Amino acid sequence: MVISIAAEKLFSIGSFPVTNALLIGVLVSSLLIWFITRVTRRLSLVPRGMQNIVEIVFEALLNLVESVTSDKKQARQFFPTIVTIFLFVLLSNWIGLLPGLGTVGLNHEHEGHITIIPFIRSTSADLNFTLALSLMTVILVQFTGIAALGAVKYGRKFLVSPFQKPYVIGTAVGILELVSEAGKVISFTFRLFGNVFAGEVLLTVMLHLVPYFLPLPFLFLEIFVGFIQALVFAMLTLVFLKMATLPAEH
Amino acid sequence: MEVESAKLLGAALAMGLGALGPGIGLGLLASKALEAIGRNPEAQGKIQTTMILAIAVTEAVAIYALVIALMILFV
Numbered sequence: 228m229v230i231s232i233a234a235e236k237l238f239s240i241g242s243f244p245v246t247n248a249l250l251i252g253v254l255v256s257s258l259l260i261w262f263i264t265r266v267t268r269r270l271s272l273v274p275r276g277m278q279n280i281v282e283i284v285f286e287a288l289l290n291l292v293e294s295v296t297s298d299k300k301q302a303r304q305f306f307p308t309i310v311t312i313f314l315f316v317l318l319s320n321w322i323g324l325l326p327g328l329g330t331v332g333l334n335h336e337h338e339g340h341i342t343i344i345p346f347i348r349s350t351s352a353d354l355n356f357t358l359a360l361s362l363m364t365v366i367l368v369q370f371t372g373i374a375a376l377g378a379v380k381y382g383r384k385f386l387v388s389p390f391q392k393p394y395v396i397g398t399a400v401g402i403l404e405l406v407s408e409a410g411k412v413i414s415f416t417f418r419l420f421g422n423v424f425a426g427e428v429l430l431t432v433m434l435h436l437v438p439y440f441l442p443l444p445f446l447f448l449e450i451f452v453g454f455i456q457a458l459v460f461a462m463l464t465l466v467f468l469k470m471a472t473l474p475a476e477h
Numbered sequence: 478m479e480v481e482s483a484k485l486l487g488a489a490l491a492m493g494l495g496a497l498g499p500g501i502g503l504g505l506l507a508s509k510a511l512e513a514i515g516r517n518p519e520a521q522g523k524i525q526t527t528m529i530l531a532i533a534v535t536e537a538v539a540i541y542a543l544v545i546a547l548m549i550l551f552v
Binding site for chain 1: 522523526529530532533534536537540541543544547551552
């Protein structure tokens with residue numbers, strides 16, 4: 228039983244190492260792009276076939292987004308980002324649950340004994356992916372705030388003059404807000420990574436303890452956790468976006 | 478005590494103690510949310526969304542403990 232915290236290298240193109248998480252990430256995104264382009268190529272007013280399913284899912288998501296923003300125009304503005312994050316994170320969480328996790332892969336000699344480098348590793352179980360996604364999200368939140376309020380008004384959320392009404396307290400709160408923006412990156416990154424990676428470790432350990440039957444309930448648990456984490460990532464992004472577009476309270 | 482065994486003990490303690498607080502927090506959260514739904518079943522959707530967000534924030538504390546445990550073990 229080998230547990231590796233970093234994604235393992237499968238092969239390299241030139242000097243560029245291709246890890247199993249990268250491979251699965253490319254696979255998941257091309258799968259999504261292929262599926263959506265196939266569905267949207269033949270759109271009809273009266274939906275048929277796959278268009279039905281996509282419309283049901285997207286309508287439910289749009290209702291959810293509208294219930295948070297309580298503004299139809301803003302909901303449509305945020306919708307593409309939120310749903311892209313949700314679907315991509317959801318699929319990359321679930322793909323790690325496919326049978327063959329940790330058992331199908333390349334042979335690899337490690338300190339004298341042969342181990343396996345698996346082909347399947349959930350993209351979210353790679354710290355690079357979650358860090359990149361959360362950095363993108365937090366930077367997007369800043370830009371959305373500036374676009375909605377203007378740079379000066381948005382900056383006033385963080386840099387409060389100590390000579391105005393709440394005096395020094397306002398300034399201290401502003402600095403705390405600034406620190407919490409950096410904290411968002413850390414908590415986004417480690418929440419997703421920690422949950423998915425811990426899930427994979429849990430499944431591997433259970434598989435080694437009692438094979439076949441004991442992992443089954445944990446597989447159900449991981450399906451649930453994967454969904455909740457994708458939802459949480461998307462919803463938190465949405466809430467932060469919404470909060471960034473609101474002016475500072477006084 | 479050897480360094481290896483101290484590391485194992487440290488990781489187990491970090492995760493175990495780190496799960497205590499979030500465990501209590503999650504229990505409180507769920508009980509209050511259920512109470513709220515019981516009092517006002519129409520507001521279930523709204524309570525659920527807010528509850529899931531709060532759960533995510535509470536759970537992050539346990540995840541920090543997990544990260545520390547992993548760092549002790551692997552880094």
